[in-house]
Amino acid sequence: MIPQCWTLVISSFSWVCTTIANNRNQNGGHCQPVVFTGTPESAAFELANFHFLESLVRSHNIPCDWTPVAGGVRTFLTPSLFAEAAASAVRFQKHFPDHLEIVYPENSERLAELRIPNVAGAIVQRCAASLWPYKLVAYLLEELVASHGDGGFNLQTNTPATKISRKEDGRWEVVTPRGSIMTRQVLLATNGHTGFLLPEMADLVVPVRGQVAALVADEPPEKLGRSYGFDGEPSADQPWRSDYLIQRPTGKNEFIFGGGRGLEANMGVGEWRDNVIEDKVSHFLKTQLAPPLDLGQDTKLEAAAEWTGIMGYSRDMFPFVGQVPSSVGGGEGLFLCAGFTGHGMPNAALSAHAVVGMMGGRPEKVDYRLPGEYVLDEERVVMARGLVTVEEWEGLGWAVDFPGLFAR
Numbered sequence: 001m002i003p004q005c006w007t008l009v010i011s012s013f014s015w016v017c018t019t020i021a022n023n024r025n026q027n028g029g030h031c032q033p034v035v036f037t038g039t040p041e042s043a044a045f046e047l048a049n050f051h052f053l054e055s056l057v058r059s060h061n062i063p064c065d066w067t068p069v070a071g072g073v074r075t076f077l078t079p080s081l082f083a084e085a086a087a088s089a090v091r092f093q094k095h096f097p098d099h100l101e102i103v104y105p106e107n108s109e110r111l112a113e114l115r116i117p118n119v120a121g122a123i124v125q126r127c128a129a130s131l132w133p134y135k136l137v138a139y140l141l142e143e144l145v146a147s148h149g150d151g152g153f154n155l156q157t158n159t160p161a162t163k164i165s166r167k168e169d170g171r172w173e174v175v176t177p178r179g180s181i182m183t184r185q186v187l188l189a190t191n192g193h194t195g196f197l198l199p200e201m202a203d204l205v206v207p208v209r210g211q212v213a214a215l216v217a218d219e220p221p222e223k224l225g226r227s228y229g230f231d232g233e234p235s236a237d238q239p240w241r242s243d244y245l246i247q248r249p250t251g252k253n254e255f256i257f258g259g260g261r262g263l264e265a266n267m268g269v270g271e272w273r274d275n276v277i278e279d280k281v282s283h284f285l286k287t288q289l290a291p292p293l294d295l296g297q298d299t300k301l302e303a304a305a306e307w308t309g310i311m312g313y314s315r316d317m318f319p320f321v322g323q324v325p326s327s328v329g330g331g332e333g334l335f336l337c338a339g340f341t342g343h344g345m346p347n348a349a350l351s352a353h354a355v356v357g358m359m360g361g362r363p364e365k366v367d368y369r370l371p372g373e374y375v376l377d378e379e380r381v382v383m384a385r386g387l388v389t390v391e392e393w394e395g396l397g398w399a400v401d402f403p404g405l406f407a408r
Contacts, residue, residue, distance in 0.1 A: 071124045082105075085123055208268050314384075354370040
């Protein structure tokens, strides 16, 4: 619901279908809250996001292929990484005893049941689902146009915001090729492109390109019934891995497999072009799903479609939600909701809900608490800049940061 005193203008750099499709490009429809890293507060927030989305889809009967699965399986390919993850999961089990199952390598029967017989271990999280984000966002936009298109909601496609500045009267000017908008409040939902409009935050929210393939098997595959993540440290014959997988619930039951960034130049960090397919990554996605996943003997996979998308990586790994401090180009009335670090599905919805509340809106009441780690203020900016850069920790590999992330 848009408050009667508000006029909501969405300025999009492209046409709607491309913009929404990029939402799928960035996350592949993989909604799996992580409840064994970060902090107990961030884990609880991700669970609240999951249940909020599930309720939203069901209460409005949104046709976005929302499909709950029998657990999200986070698979670890190297023993040292699994040891760190398992130790963290043990600590988090005290807070979420019904949400986590730790599968040690000695439990070969359970690993085989999960279709990952030869991995170093796994953590199974109870809440997980797959969906088609394009359809979800398209439905929401259509509803806004239908209910508020006569004055409260204004969707401007092919209208990129090229500059923002604050005027002497306190209002903000948003410059576009079709003219400028003068307003008291601006919300930047720019994620990986935040640094373009806020150069002072270019080191805090960094574009990172990811690649995804829709894989079709030569024989109709069985339903997996679960979603997966595959994490591993680099070795002589394997790149650094942080991959994810869902299976489409209809049609040819395609596998939507994203990852392979260890083969991209500079891990895709700083890359803002989403119209490029990396051949090495493409080959990886077609050949490195099975194993570790057991799909049966001699299963051959071909890509029915491949795409890339730009994620927004946060320097401290948590999203930035709130009013932008003046030290990084902000001030009263300029808000940001960005930096989801490839993990937007279990974070973005309620982060947006929270920032709208900060802006004086009246969003529907939802039971959650925005983690303090997400709040954007001057103190956090200083703290984040005391950490290594996104390029530095990505260059070392996601795995190397797991001990620090687990320790929070």
